[in-house]
Amino acid sequence: MDQFVFLLIAIIVIYIVIYRKNNGENVYKFIVNQTGNLYNRFAPFSFKEVREKVRSLGQDYTVKEYTSQVLIFAASAFFISFLYFYSIIISVIYALLSILAIPYLTYLRHNRIYSEFIFEQIQVYTTNTIMEFATTQSFVKALEGVYDSGVLEDPVRTDLKVMIDMAYANGTIEQSLDYFGGKYPFYIVKNMHQLFLQITNEGSSDASESLENMSLDIDMLVESVYRDRLDRASFHKKFIQFGIVLYLMVMLVQFLLGVDTYREVINLIWVQLILHGIVIVNTYFLLSGEKYYNENVGAE
Numbered sequence: 001m002d003q004f005v006f007l008l009i010a011i012i013v014i015y016i017v018i019y020r021k022n023n024g025e026n027v028y029k030f031i032v033n034q035t036g037n038l039y040n041r042f043a044p045f046s047f048k049e050v051r052e053k054v055r056s057l058g059q060d061y062t063v064k065e066y067t068s069q070v071l072i073f074a075a076s077a078f079f080i081s082f083l084y085f086y087s088i089i090i091s092v093i094y095a096l097l098s099i100l101a102i103p104y105l106t107y108l109r110h111n112r113i114y115s116e117f118i119f120e121q122i123q124v125y126t127t128n129t130i131m132e133f134a135t136t137q138s139f140v141k142a143l144e145g146v147y148d149s150g151v152l153e154d155p156v157r158t159d160l161k162v163m164i165d166m167a168y169a170n171g172t173i174e175q176s177l178d179y180f181g182g183k184y185p186f187y188i189v190k191n192m193h194q195l196f197l198q199i200t201n202e203g204s205s206d207a208s209e210s211l212e213n214m215s216l217d218i219d220m221l222v223e224s225v226y227r228d229r230l231d232r233a234s235f236h237k238k239f240i241q242f243g244i245v246l247y248l249m250v251m252l253v254q255f256l257l258g259v260d261t262y263r264e265v266i267n268l269i270w271v272q273l274i275l276h277g278i279v280i281v282n283t284y285f286l287l288s289g290e291k292y293y294n295e296n297v298g299a300e
Helices: 002-021 027-042 045-056 063-085 088-136 139-149 156-170 174-183 187-202 208-247 249-257 259-265 269-295
Strands: none
Touching: 045 088, 063 088, 063 249, 063 269, 088 139, 088 156, 088 187, 088 208, 088 269, 139 156, 139 187, 156 174, 174 187, 187 208, 208 249, 208 269, 249 259
């Protein structure tokens, strides 16, 4: 009871301080704005670009969704940690720590969405370049056709324009291929560029068969990538469920020992250290799984 009173007083004090510093403005908006300012100050520049692209794609969470995420994380962490320690103070600390994980998870999610978007753009780039080349029989003209068609979006479209300008400035396509391939080191880009470089340098009376085989390779790779995404999404759900079950194994321990006996045992320092270790290891396991799921998109 004393812990609950202490927690309630702390919440009231924090609210009053924020309210007074905010000159009466809506406290919720104030917290959101301050969080956004803090993010813009410390987030890496490259990730800011990723975040803006995710927003433009309409796949960023809304304020309501972020709020729901905060409440779910905090409530889940509070409930689970309370099952471990039966301490309101410790549970509040874990609830706050769980909220701190949300920006990291958002970072991983945004990078995954951006990577998938870039791969889709590369798919469009390679497929349309091959189609344009079949008509123009010129690699640079094929690139110009793809650029003028408007099927690509930034940043790939801008890099394609740089690639075209470099080809005209240098009189060769080698530097252009190195530039684009360095920015987008995908398997299909490398293979297609090698094929066009060979055709350009050595000449070919009929490259239609090679281009058709290249198109088939791209189609097979794309199909494989999308199948992999579905499999990973299915596995991800099962992984999260498994991670939650690991946290709740403490309920089995309490069932075997009895709740009263368990609450007596957790007063021992070494037992509390073990329980904290279990929570930390389980959390690390979940975060590592999230990192793997979001980083290994299977496209490169």
